[in-house]
Amino acid sequence: MKVAVAGAGYAGTLAANRLAKKVPEAEITVINPRPDFVERVRLHEQVAGTGKAATPLTKMLRDGIHARLASVEKIGNGSVTLDLGENLDFDYLFLAVGSTVSPLPGTIPVGTWEGAEHARTALARLPAGSTVSVIGAGLTGIETAAEVAYGRSDLRVRLVGQSLAPTFSEGARKRVRTGLERLKVTVLEDTVTQVLRGEGERGADKVLLRSNGEFGSDLTLWAVLGTVPDLAARSSLKVDEHGYAVVDAYLRSVSDPRIFVIGDCAAVPGARPACQTAGPQGAHAADTLARLLKGRKIKPYSQGYTGTALSLGKRDAVVQLTRRDDSPKRLYIASRIAAVGKEAGARTAKYCARTAKITWRSGPKQPSGAK
Secondary structure, three states: OEEEEEOOOHHHHHHHHHHHHHOOOOEEEEEEOOOEEEOHHHHHHHHHOOOOOEEEHHHOOOOOOEEEEOOEEEEOOOEEEEOOOOEEEOOEEEEOOOOOOOOOOOOEEOOOHHHHHHHHHHHHOOOOOOEEEEEOOOHHHHHHHHHHHHHOOOOEEEEEEOOOOOOOOHHHHHHHHHHHHHOOEEEEEOOEEEEEOOOOOOOOEEEEEOOOOEEEEOEEEEOOOOOOOOHHHHOOOOEOOOOOEEEOOOOEEOOOOOEEEOHHHEEOOOOOOOHHHHHHHHHHHHHHHHHHHOOOOOOOOOOOOOEEEEEOOOOOEEEEEEOOOOOEEEEEEEOHHHHHHHHHHHHHHHHHHHHOOOOOOOOOOOOOOOO
């Protein structure tokens, strides 16, 4: 039996390793455009030069799993077409291509490996006193601005976004702002409409705001979440209005039950892009396929959340506790103990992907009569 895994992020890597343990006779091929497993939760550290986000896939995948350096261009009837024109047949496929970023022209995206590397190189070239602007005041933007300020205290760092940490409770948002102030990060709640690139090696960008304001920036980073690759759509799989692949209760594409869709690219009600989402989905999909192959009854997917961790440099963080449906509680944890918890969470996510050992909380109970 041939199983293809498109994407080697948290979901794809864990699914491949877990299936290899449960179905050792399966021929598993992981298809990825780069030879590394990238910890997206550490991309802000990669940008700031305070940590590394890449680990060779050879150290992440179990023996016997074949890693193929390529991109999937299209999914057909039991086969995938790779970017070099070659076709790879499969009996089952795990579609785990994650999400992508659509940066505003004139900015460097920090939510992808390639963008983070570009940003790291550009940041390292900046002399003291330069200004770095981070667009996007969600978790990615906050962590990026904080990490740059922590790693390069000789720079001026500005964070621009419509709302600071909008998914956090009021108390947690205030604590995030306090943490940024300690790092001397300037927070501007506004919307960037255009970035005009500076001319020459030291020409500053001009950042234009919806409020008709503007400011100069020596390096402008884009930290706004994007969309998903159009692979599912161009492969004629059913997608929702945002391009996410529509799945059934077992994470199978409603267009082709041989295809499991997991991670950021799956249209799973109540889910959000995160490693704590990708891991359980990868594990559940692998478990479901193993059950099917053994003629056992399969179970619908269910996951609940416990919280969201946000780092503010290496010594500070805020952990927002949540209900199972991911809505924030009033309670949050901050300071050094939260930073330790955040680091432990990042290490655990990578450990789970490599070992395929993972447990997760079940989702909120459905109302009576709900399907």
